[in-house]
Amino acid sequence: MARIGVFVCHCGTNISGVVDVSRVAKYAESLPGVKVAVDYKFMCSDPGQNTIIDAIKTHNLDRIVVSACSPRMHELTFRNTLERAGLNPYMVEMANIREHVSWVHSDNKELATEKAMKLMEMSVSKVRRSEVLTKMFAPIEKRALVIGGGIAGIQAALDIAAAGYKVVLVEKESSIGGRMAQLDKTFPTLDCSACILTPKMVAVSQDKNITLLTYAEVTEVSGFIGQFEVKIKKKAKSVNSKCIGCGVCVTKCPNKKSLSDFDGRLGPRKAIYTLFPQAVPNVPVIDRETCTFFLTGKCKICEKVCPTSAVDYTQQDELITEKFGAVVVATGFDIYDHSSYGEYGYGEIKDVISSLQFERLISSSGPTEGHVVRPSDQKEVKNVVFIQCVGSRDESKKRPYCSRVCCMYTAKQAMLLKDHYPETQSYVFYIDIRAAGKNYEEFVQRAQNDYGVVYLRGRVSKIYERGNKLLVKGADTLSGAQVEIEADLVVLANGLEPRKGAKEFSQLFHMSSDQYGFYNELHPKLAPVETAISGVFVAGCCQSPKDIPDTVAMASATAAKVCAIFAKEKMEVEPLIAGVNQLTCSGCETCYNVCPYSAIEMKDKEVKRGEVRHVAEVLESVCKGCGVCVGACYSKAVDLKGFSERQILSQVETATMPITNS
Amino acid sequence: MESKVKEINIVGFLCNWCSYAGADMTGLGRNIYPSNIKVIRIPCTGRMDPMMIIEAFHNGADGVLVSGCHPGDCHYTEGNFYWRRRYPHLKSLLEHFGVDRRRFHASWVSASEGKKFAEVVKKVYAEVKDWKDNG
Incomplete structure (x- = not known):
């Protein structure tokens, strides 16, 4: 028989101002299996957590429910509390009576209290069916991908590289520098933008830990924290590595028809061009859409004047696949x-x-x-x-x-x-x-x-x-x-x-955006550089408009987060994954076909003595716990740890029952 | 007969990454909505086993709402596509079994659409109430 403790949080007055918390606690005490129920001002605070630990020891509890804020906010906090109390960290359920009750039902305190009681009861039902889960570990590819070569990306790359980790910096233009390179002087000091930016650009190009990929774009992303697999398209520059950046080709190029986007379309740009004089790398590229040779097959002046034979019209776009442990998104603004x-x-x-x-x-x-x-x-x-x-x-x-x-x-x-x-x-x-x-x-x-x-x-x-x-x-x-x-x-x-194409880009990583298209941080105050996707961080104006100092600070923050991941030998991953009961598995391969991660393997296995059958097996290190296989399984042989069929059905049952004695 | 506000019971299944976070956002924005909905957190709408919905109606729920990430935004890439396929089938099947269409709803609410979640719940509540009052 489970021994459950229920802890109801006031959250100052955030919850208790609307919900009668003592009534919620009192109701909890009446539920089967609940040995103790208390309410306290701040459950997440140190004394609050100690109250939980003491109660676990005094009442010999084996699982708890915390009725407080969203599990997205403090589930981790209370898992750690359980660990400190010597329990399995996955034996906690949170009832969200702040975001889902007190903050949205302040118009009727009686109904709000009843709903809080119900949500708490549903969590009790769920936690009663919780199972002990063991933490899992996965390897980490200790290389970072930084996307966007503006001041945010530059700063993030430099900081990660300074910690000794390898970085690949991808920039879609032919030079890093971003928006800051377009500015003349910067407020409030009136120091010139180039004077403070270009040394950093040069530092990037000289850093042995940084691989700079300009004129390149990320086209496909798969995998997850520690093991991202990213396809990067290196667009054909039509100029190879022999280039010494003398600029003769640019001077001699007869094509003056295009306008420079970098200069706000106020000045001309040649068909072979560097973005600006201090470009890093100082290697021009040919814009094939305006180049006379690519349009008409005649000209080739740049090839003729190049002293090092660096112009190469036959270059092709190249698609490379690289592995990364973490990603910094710093794609900037328009x-x-x-x-x-x-x-x-x-x-x-x-x-x-x-x-x-x-x-x-x-x-x-x-x-x-x-x-x-x-x-x-x-x-x-x-x-x-x-x-x-x-x-x-x-x-x-x-x-x-x-x-x-x-x-x-x-x-x-x-x-x-x-x-x-x-x-x-x-x-x-x-x-x-x-x-x-x-x-x-x-x-x-x-x-x-x-x-x-x-x-x-x-x-x-x-x-x-x-x-x-x-x-x-x-x-x-x-x-x-x-x-x-x-x-x-x-x-x-x-x-x-947001940048044009910000939406399409966010879908590569499944990052969420706000109503304008700026990328969402995980928490507006306490996780401003993390995203909902573990291992993907945001820096600079792709998250919201901000000035240079804030951007630089944010970029350094992402670097600290990336380094924190890389500093560990192995990465802890949540064990909330699928598992197959091979005794009931019919081997129909439905789960195998629907799994978005190819995390299911079909095997011929001896499931009972002398009985070899074709059954599914979950690759634990690949499964991300979406549960698509569970929803699809015809024979109910697959289940999801942490969101099991029994747990959810018990929540459904409790949700549809009236409150018994209030 | 007019139903009492209290008597309408709606079970909500919200995916962890978009709609549950969106409902949290509703709270942050203090957007008021009917308290009749009781939310169950699921990892993804792709996790939705039709049994969970049938069980809810079987146990006497007046309404069910399933909400997930917008198609294309699924945290697990394609989980919500499976739900998008399942929903209309399940809806017509349930209707065939006598579950009025006003009682079963699906929506797409992203993590930033707090206001939208409140609107969705209000709409679902209104339809369920309409069914309960007028049959």
């Missing part, structure tokens, strides 16, 4: 495309540019070598209007979130403009200024006080083209006045959004 804003000209007015285009204009390595000129007529500017929150904090564009960096980079851009051209005047239309960060508020104040940037609180209603000027009409809600500004250039503070 900026919001403002062509959906009619009031700002649907993206069709040439002199209304995005913030990233402004970065390229003012950057000395940009298409204009740092001269801020109007894209329409290449004339210098005098009055510049900056508009905040374009594709941020805007319900109508389904972008209600704050992109966190725009207030700051707009202040920075206005200051840089004044530094370059003292005679210019900048105006900023804003909703609120959000400058929460070390030295951030001071920075915005400096823009206003020392740089004479005029801040107008209000929205712009329309931008008209008048002659060769732009007429910006808006409201200043502080003075209540309508404002009209004749501007030479309008710079929009485009918000940050």
Whole structure:
């Protein structure tokens, strides 16, 4: 006979404010097998856990139910508690009376209490049928895959490599650097982006532990923590390893028709190109869609001028398969495309540019070598209007979130403009200024006080083209006045959004995304870099908009998590897997056919003395415990540990019974 | 006869990775929904043995909801595809046995769709109540 203890948590007042916890505990005591039931303010706290351990010893309990928060939150905590009390860690069930009761049924305390009692009773029924499970161990491939070569990926790769582990860094462009490489200077210190980024890029290329795969993409992922198997497509660069990066091919390439995406399409790009002068690796690639040779079969100028015969038109895409123990996803962001804003000209007015285009204009390595000129007529500017929150904090564009960096980079851009051209005047239309960060508020104040940037609180209603000027009409809600500004250039503070293709990419790993497409962390506060997929971590803006310091911190955090996995000899894996009762298995192979992991093997085996039959067997190290085989088995020969047929049916039975005495 | 709120009993089967987490999110967002649903956590909707649903109705449940990851988002790659196939068959079979279609529901709720879970439960509750009150 099971000896069960029930522990009901108040969670401060989170639960007890709605649910009558003492009634839940009292009801528990009346259930068969329950030897003790107590309620306590914080079950997960040290004294709370000690209460459990003491009760286990005093009442000689062999299993427990904790009625508290979601098992997704604290199941592990209480498993550890059981271990400390000398019990099998899998003899605990949690009844979720916080997320599933008190927080969602606060409108009716009586019904909430009854539901809490019921959920607790269902867990008691389940735990009564729990079995002792032994932990399993699996080998770890001690190599990390970092996807995305922006500052997040670079930092994560460097930190993991510094700990002595091998890293493969995959970047889809021809150079690492990411968005940060596109920026001119960075807030709030105004140090130049390239000056602080390029040393890190070079460090990546020189680190013996890091293998850099640029112009490459991850195409397929299988496996799990410790044993991911990843297919990576190395796109044909058409330039081989003999390249010394002299750049003659780029200079001589006659094709000037393409526009550089890196430069915000403000400048030309050759068909053979490096992304930017400080590219790492400094090896150009040929864009086969625009290259004259690939289009017409004639030209071959780059091949002729190359001093090392590095140009190779016959190169093919290459698919490689590698094994990794852990993955860092740092795929970054795109900026919001403002062509959906009619009031700002649907993206069709040439002199209304995005913030990233402004970065390229003012950057000395940009298409204009740092001269801020109007894209329409290449004339210098005098009055510049900056508009905040374009594709941020805007319900109508389904972008209600704050992109966190725009207030700051707009202040920075206005200051840089004044530094370059003292005679210019900048105006900023804003909703609120959000400058929460070390030295951030001071920075915005400096823009206003020392740089004479005029801040107008209000929205712009329309931008008209008048002659060769732009007429910006808006409201200043502080003075209540309508404002009209004749501007030479309008710079929009485009918000940050997930990369195009973020959804498809997340499906490779089965990561979940939020409603906008940013990848979900495991817990918003306590597991900000983990994902629901063990061994897959997220860093940087693919998780949510953030600035460079936060991105770097997050990347280092993922590195710490990866190193923690690699530091162990073997990895503990949950024993919540399927098992076959070969005495009842009919050998129909249904489970074998449906298993998503090929974790079932068909064997001819002596199941009884003298009786050899064709039966299924679970490969324990491969099974992930989804239970698809259990749902499919015709003869009920397969069952899932931790979610067994008996356990779930007992929950169903209890759920449909009325509460006996309340 | 009008059913009492208390008397409607719905059993919910939620997959651990999407819908159960989505229901947790409903709690984080404090979205109120009818307390009639009692949730059972399962690893994946692919784990759903039709017996568990039949047993629920057999024992007197008024409604059953099974909810999992959106097709294509399954934590186990393809588990929910099996459930997607099973559901319509089971639904018509149950109907054939006299279980009204308003009593048996399936939905896709992701880990971030807390509000949606509350809406799903409200809808299921309304349909089950409609069946109970009007037959």
